[in-house]
Amino acid sequence: MECDWVEGIPAAVRIGAIEGTAFGIETADRHSFFTFAPERYGARIIDDHAPLIGPETGERRISVEMAEGAWNATVGSAVSPRRLAFRASLTTLSPSLFQDFVLRAVFSAGSFAEAEIGGERFGHEGRDIYHQHPVRSARLSGQHGTLTVRVTEAATGPWFEQVLYVRDSPEGWVVHARLLPKAPYAQLWIRWFNRFFRLSLPDAASHALLALPGVGRALWYAAERGGAGALQLQASGLAGVPEGETLTLAMELDFDHV
Known part of the structure; x- marks a missing residue:
């Protein structure tokens, strides 16, 4: 597997004709959204450094102020010939509201022909629908090979449930291991963007x-x-996490390429 590293996180991976195009974490509250991608808004990075930058392992540590909270996060990655292991932990620096907390991986639309998750099977049509289930595994496959996704760790506390989804976005196949707020919610939220x-x-x-x-x-x-x-x-619930609590997500991406 070839891996391009940027600040301790895989920016792209290639194994045969399978191409991973983006990796990282995401989270949001009602008025801000954090991502490593350019779409970030209302979230200010206070500290950002990478103790490890490849070729086989990487780590990035950040401190972020959101509109409705603040937190530290450590994102770690390990690359081997057929596996990418990805882990993130987030610790609140103040009482914080969360729409979700996500480990994100994106693959080009041409890397795979179809996805299977939670009993669903579907192709890439650019419909951008969240095929989301409370499961720990999913599979993407096609003429170039297969990808098996496994959620290996999820520290949810009493505020979240762990879900996994695959989305046929116009940008490609989007895979999110996700912590989603569960009842009783700290807040209910209706938004129109x-x-x-x-x-x-x-x-x-x-x-x-x-x-x-x-x-x-x-x-x-x-x-x-x-x-x-x-x-x-849409409407959703928000989780209220006290100061000093830690959320964790980890997943393994195993490749079998032709």
Whole structure:
């Protein structure tokens, strides 16, 4: 496996004709979104350094201030001929709200022909639908070989459940090992995002709307379920994590290439 390293994180991997194009972590609250990609907003990196940068292992350590919290994270990676192991831990520096916490891997659309997860099987049509299940494994396959994804560790605390999804995004095959808030939620949140504005309702207004008959079921993660053509309006829960708590996710990506 060939691996390009950037600041302690794999920027791209290649094994035969299979191409991984992005790796990292993501998290969000109501008013900010953290990612290593350019789409980050409302999140300020206070400290960022890489004690290890390849060729077989990497590590990146960051401190981030969000709109509704602050945290430290350590992201570690290990590359072998047929496996990429990826692990991240996040420790809160203040009481913090979270929409989720994600380990992210992206592969080119041409790397695989289909994905299997939670009993579903589907091809890449660029629909951007979240095929999400409370499982620990998924498989992508095609003429160039197969990828088996396994979530090997998930420290959720009482605030989250571990899920895994595969998404046929226009950018490629997106795989997220994800910690998703579970009831009882610290806050309920309705948001509407588009290219013109970002509307985020406060907790009380979200509660009132979701109490109306049929509204909660219709809006609950509606944008994720609807895909690329859906109105980007949805409701979700937020987890409230106290200061000094640690969340952890780890996954292994095993390749069998032709």
